[in-house]
Amino acid sequence: MRQSKLFTKTRKEAPKDEVAKNAQLLIRAGYVYKEMAGVYAFLPLGLRVMENIEQIIRDEVNAIGGQEVSLTALQSKALWQKTNRWDDSVVDNWFKSKFQNGTEVGLASTHEEPLTEIMSEYVSSYRDLPRSVYQFQTKFRNEARAKSGIMRGREFLMKDLYSFSRTQEEHDSFYQKAKQAYVNIFARVGLGHVTYPTFALGGSFSKYSEEFQTITDAGEDMIYVHEGKKVAVNKEVLEPSVLADLGLKREELVEKKAVEVGNIFNLGTKFSEPLNLAYIDEKGEKKTVIMGCYGIGLSRVMGTIVEALADDKGIVWPKSVAPFKAHLVLVDGRGGATDPANASRNEADRLYAALSAAGIEVLYDDRETRPGEKFADADLMGMPYRIVVSEKTLAAGTYELKERATGATSMITEKELIQLLS
């Protein structure tokens, strides 16, 4: 994409009303737009990042048999009353509204109820199980206090996966697969080295739940990390009995600030019981379905990547999620865009066309501005590679390649470039 055509622009200064690094950088670089506290719009570059994260998650969840759906944001009061989760004294972050005829509705903050209801329509025999179903959905939570930029919003995109099993053993087996999928996902989005499966408070059906926590100062949680075993324990369950249970020694654990990027809950029959999700087994007996739920906040993951990897110059995207793998930067020759004999511009145009023809999408900074501004913008926007075309590189017959994460530069031919970016 030609940067001169991109409707967003970068800003030199951070907005006054943001303190969080993720929001400051994402707004400065034109990835997101703040609508109100805890509510952000995703602009072209930001949407591309979000879609990349989404695709990685989709890959991994499909690989363990997840079936994708899209449930509704509007929820009926009657359904949530069946599980006693409609009342504001029980769930205090509902956004509620009414139809014109007075019927009360809510905006979903999670989807256990509606999906369990749907499954009960289709599950009746042991032959119908196990199943796992997931979606990417905008969740609405009326947080008392939105904070930390896009990391804790009132409206945010979440992947929520739910599993339906016949027995505890069957559930446990899926649980392990889901956990491994999460490990893969966080590795692929570039957070593997700072993300730990973490034991936390369980729900009503298990001793612990598991969270995936990413180490960053922007985090809200305190966790205790065991580097060797690559696991951690949330402060909320850091007790001698728990440690003994997990085979961990307190002195081997290091305290770190972290943000919860994913979680896994054993739900047991908490929802299947009241909503009547059951099956008839081989012996003709009626059994209640065992459930689990597995969430990942995509916008939070995006914010966490910025927090964890950015440097003082700006964002540093992992290749897997970057809106574009490379930022092609033209250092203009004399005459700018209007000079047909501007060799640098002609060559950059040609290279851009050649890359496009090879199926490689890059962000092409063809603007008529000075090099310093372009380099600063490229650093801020954070594409993994920066390719410079200038009179200098023209004379050398190669291009300059700079890696955003390391700052390493090298000269590279067109052929090598196509290979690198394919």
Place this chain on the structure above:
RNA sequence: CGGGGCGUGGUGUAACGGCUAACAUGCUUCACUUGGGAUGAAGUGACUCCGGGUUCGAAUCCCGGCGCCCCGACCA
């Protein structure tokens, strides 16, 4: 929801109760310049968050609202 801070051109800031609300940046035009946010010139752009009040006079003081940020509580 408790506590604290803050609302001024698009953005970031300044302005003793007193001149036409200043500076920087952005944007437009011209000149010059082209490897790390250049330079000069000319333009553009603000009911100082909203509503009341005090005062000869309010961006500034007072009251009420709304919004934003931070700490805490909360966080399926």
